[in-house]
Amino acid sequence: MxxxxxxxxxxxxxxxxxxxxxxGINSGFISGYWITNLYLVGINIILAASLNLIxxxxxxxxxxxxxxxxxxxxxxxxxxxNLGLPFPLAVIVGMLAAALTGLLVGxxxxxxxxxxxxxxxxxxGEIVRVVLxxxxxxxxxxxxxxxxxxxxxxxxxxxxxxxxLLIRNFICSSHGRACLSVRENDLAAQMxxxxxxxxxVLAFVIGAALAGLAGVLYAHYxxxxxxxxxxxxxxxxxxxxxxxxxxxxxxxxVVGAVLITIASAFLQAIPELRMVIYAxxxxxxxxxxxxxxxGEKEVSLNILQKLGGVLNGPARSKQAH
Amino acid sequence: xxLLEVNKLTKAFGGLxxxxxxxxKMEKGELVGLIGPNGAGKTTxxxxxxxxxxxxxxxxxxxxxxxxxxxxxxxxxxxxxxxFQNIRLFGNLSVLDNVKIAHQVVINYGLIxxxxxxxxxxxxEAEIEESALKLxxxxxxxxxxxxxxxxxxxxxxxxxxxxRALATKPKLLLLDEPAAGMNPQETHDLLELIKWIxxxxxLTIILIEHDMSLVMSLCERxxxxxxxxxxxxxxxxxxxxxxxxxxxxxxxxxxxxxxx
Numbered sequence: 001m002x003x004x005x006x007x008x009x010x011x012x013x014x015x016x017x018x019x020x021x022x023x024g025i026n027s028g029f030i031s032g033y034w035i036t037n038l039y040l041v042g043i044n045i046i047l048a049a050s051l052n053l054i055x056x057x058x059x060x061x062x063x064x065x066x067x068x069x070x071x072x073x074x075x076x077x078x079x080x081x082n083l084g085l086p087f088p089l090a091v092i093v094g095m096l097a098a099a100l101t102g103l104l105v106g107x108x109x110x111x112x113x114x115x116x117x118x119x120x121x122x123x124x125g126e127i128v129r130v131v132l133x134x135x136x137x138x139x140x141x142x143x144x145x146x147x148x149x150x151x152x153x154x155x156x157x158x159x160x161x162x163x164x165l166l167i168r169n170f171i172c173s174s175h176g177r178a179c180l181s182v183r184e185n186d187l188a189a190q191m192x193x194x195x196x197x198x199x200x201v202l203a204f205v206i207g208a209a210l211a212g213l214a215g216v217l218y219a220h221y222x223x224x225x226x227x228x229x230x231x232x233x234x235x236x237x238x239x240x241x242x243x244x245x246x247x248x249x250x251x252x253x254v255v256g257a258v259l260i261t262i263a264s265a266f267l268q269a270i271p272e273l274r275m276v277i278y279a280x281x282x283x284x285x286x287x288x289x290x291x292x293x294x295g296e297k298e299v300s301l302n303i304l305q306k307l308g309g310v311l312n313g314p315a316r317s318k319q320a321h
Numbered sequence: 322x323x324l325l326e327v328n329k330l331t332k333a334f335g336g337l338x339x340x341x342x343x344x345x346k347m348e349k350g351e352l353v354g355l356i357g358p359n360g361a362g363k364t365t366x367x368x369x370x371x372x373x374x375x376x377x378x379x380x381x382x383x384x385x386x387x388x389x390x391x392x393x394x395x396x397x398x399x400x401x402x403x404x405f406q407n408i409r410l411f412g413n414l415s416v417l418d419n420v421k422i423a424h425q426v427v428i429n430y431g432l433i434x435x436x437x438x439x440x441x442x443x444x445x446e447a448e449i450e451e452s453a454l455k456l457x458x459x460x461x462x463x464x465x466x467x468x469x470x471x472x473x474x475x476x477x478x479x480x481x482x483x484x485r486a487l488a489t490k491p492k493l494l495l496l497d498e499p500a501a502g503m504n505p506q507e508t509h510d511l512l513e514l515i516k517w518i519x520x521x522x523x524l525t526i527i528l529i530e531h532d533m534s535l536v537m538s539l540c541e542r543x544x545x546x547x548x549x550x551x552x553x554x555x556x557x558x559x560x561x562x563x564x565x566x567x568x569x570x571x572x573x574x575x576x577x578x579x580x581x
Contacts, residue, residue, distance in 0.1 A: 166436050169435060169436050169437070169438055170435055170436060173430075173434075173435035173436075173442065173446075174421070174422075174424070174425060174428075174429055174430065174435070174445075174446070174449065175432060175435050176435070177414075177418055177421060177422050177425075178422065178425060180411065180414055180418070180422075181411050181414070181422045184410075184411035184412060184413060184414060185409045185410070185411055185412075187373070187405075187409060188405065188409035188410065188411065189411075189422070190373070190392075190393035190394055190397075191371060191393060191397060191402065191403055191405075191409075191486075192397065192422050192423040192425060192426075192485065192488075192489060193394045193397035193398055193423070193425045193426030193489055194394055194422065194425055195392070195394045196394075202432075296413065
């Protein structure tokens, strides 16, 4: 009963937020500048949450997220801009292409551990960027233009909610538990019957597919794609969001994405210093709060309830995520 | 047909032969002890049986099926489970989740139900939870259900390791030094527990142990390894009197000194 009640409250809050923002956009109360940032927050939430699935929940340190996003962005842009096919098809193609790339990259590299995996995936990201720069069909270094601008608030909103819901459902299932067990102790996980290669690759593929979705949204909002946008700096941004929010916390990724995106909006006046500030932020968070703002905890109604006593009911002792 | 047949099993790491022509035949329901000095190759036997290592030569037949080339998770599914000498729990996960993960090979569902929470998800999750809690009840771990595994007292962690191994519904259970770091009282309780689970869960057990009193009072048959080779096999009484075993444990010179 209580479970349905909290689900209802979450839906209600989301619905109110959605409508309020839509009204704000329609009435011109939210300026174009903040609409851009709002969409960027949405895209970054998807990126951070999907990177967290790989780095935080499965414990495989990947640095290839910009590469997967680029694959999603470019392949979907080819569908709409070059071939003139409908946008829904572009979403499917973008996600599938990124997922397939994730599979191809994941199968060999996930045998590597720790630093080696990070280096290999970092290399992959750079390869994607350089290859795109040399394909004339997608505009080469000067970029791909003429992508239809189909991204609007409802699309961003539902993409984010759906992505988070799917990741949440995955993590709170036997498959998600298997991923967590790989992170905790891969040897013991094998002995408990967990096929660790399968789950590492699976988390990688799901993470890549969602990064692909973020790429699709990015391409169809900005309408122009340039390979240099998908440099290591992008992966680094996302990594900072995940680390600041907390490796292994989905709500942490949301908080991290919102904070960092808004911070970088304010830092746009001093772009040279942006990366320096990020780096300092990362060092500070590693020293003083290595587990991130939220650690592995999730912000749920139950926690809010305990903190504020908002609803007068006995708080459940433990939230099953 | 024997439950487990190990034929001339050899494992070499480069030039180092960790296990040499190991032979073992086990019938269902047996409780066999595996002893030997440090580095004798006992844990290597377990790593070979569970598929973590592939044998250099020889083979393992479990219930009539050859285990060569099988992955660890496949072997777990076939019915071999183990615990670790140095505890390997999923430390940051709850005790309940630790036991739930071990149900992977027993009860599971596809990815689609997991992503979209369609009926099989709820039904199977309920089954997993029920089975996990039942098992935890038996081992007196239910009260820790939502505690992180790493926060459990040492003895409870050892018990959780056994509980987790049993959750995979094994036919053959491999216990790697379950009494390590336990006091005499805890060791005694463990002895009773092992006897009890063998009958209750219909298990065949191989036990690696340094605590001789535990091995001698628990096992019907004892195998002794030294430098990777099987040097003796027999009942606990036979083993205790075997000069080669005494030599392996105490060294030649001391035996020579004894004899003088």
